[in-house]
Amino acid sequence: MHSLEGQVAIITGAASGIGREIAKRFCAAGAIAVIADLALPAAEATAAEFEAQGHKAMAVAMDVTSEEQVNAGIAAVLAAYGRIDVLVSNAGIQIVHPIEDFPFSDWKKMLAIHLDGAFLTTKAVLPAMYAAGHGSVIYIGSVHSKEASVLKSAYVTAKHGLLGLCRTLAKEGGKKGVRANVVCPGFVRTPLVEKQIPEQAQALGITEEQVIKNVMLKETVDGEFTTVDDVADCVLFFASARSKALTGQSIIVSHGWSME
Structure with missing residues (x-):
């Protein structure tokens, strides 16, 4: 079993869906799971449920498009535990339209949640990771980081963009012990x-x-369909890798939908 004993892992969008399953898996591996979510009551309920099962968890309110909320949430985690070992940037939504009918406001909302959110949370955790000399950042991409589908221009653009952010962080963080990778689920x-x-x-x-x-x-x-378990397996694999060799990479979890 992969062990994250005593490590502090922040998972955005973790009150439900894929993020919740990742947080649950991290708890089982011994980590302290920080449930960062736009919906604080749901995050608190999830954290309470994990703690009732004997795990350690913390809830923080976080709109990942708000620099103030992101920085406040990260500061609260550091105040509570003094360390951040893993960031899983998972928060996301979907809005579909043909390009010619895509409202610009929706386009900006999509890019803000997926890309600004990944950037802001990464920026906020890096000082602590760099100071400690280690850390793992995992972005939840998509098969749409590699492929395109009709009606999903904003989503495809954002998920492609995560690969660029990941690869840049891998290069910048390498000598400071910080790894960055992307998990790309299918549906x-x-x-x-x-x-x-x-x-x-x-x-x-x-x-x-x-x-x-x-x-x-x-x-x-x-x-x-890909399952939340499938995705959580791969995130845990990246988070708990003992080798610094595993960085700047993406892994597709899609029942063979996209292959490389």
């Missing part, structure tokens, strides 16, 4: 994806079943 049946099924069915003029079979899972080798 995971979270509330985010459930919401997309009827939206895409309406936009494409097809049934919801056809969206699942012929759009979402068409390129997989087995017609299966």
Whole structure:
């Protein structure tokens, strides 16, 4: 079993979905999981649930598009524990439109949550990681970090951008002991994806079943959704790697949808 005993791991968007499963897995590996989420009551409920199971967890309110909230949240973690070992930048949403109909406000919102959020949280944790001489930053990308799909221009652009941020951090942080990597899931049946099924069915003029079979899972080798467990496995792998050799990389978890 991978061990993160005593390490402090901040996971954004961790009150639900993929982020929650990552936090749960980190707790099982001995880490102190910081549940950073826009919805503080949900984050507090998640942290309380983990603590009731004998784990260590902390909830912080964090709108990842707000520099003030990000910095305040990171400061609270450092005040509580004096260290930050892992950052998982996971917070994200989805908005779909054809490019010609994509509201600029929605475009900016998407890039703010996915890219500004990754940048701001990274910037905030780096001083502590650099001072300690170690750290692991993991961005939750997507198959759309490697591929494109119709209606998802902002999402595809943002997820491609995470690769650039990761690779730059890997180069800047290497001599200071900080690693950076990206986990790129395929479709995971979270509330985010459930919401997309009827939206895409309406936009494409097809049934919801056809969206699942012929759009979402068409390129997989087995017609299966990726699971939150699959994603959490890979995040834990990157977080607990003992070798500094594993940095600046991305791993695709998608039932073969995208291969490289």
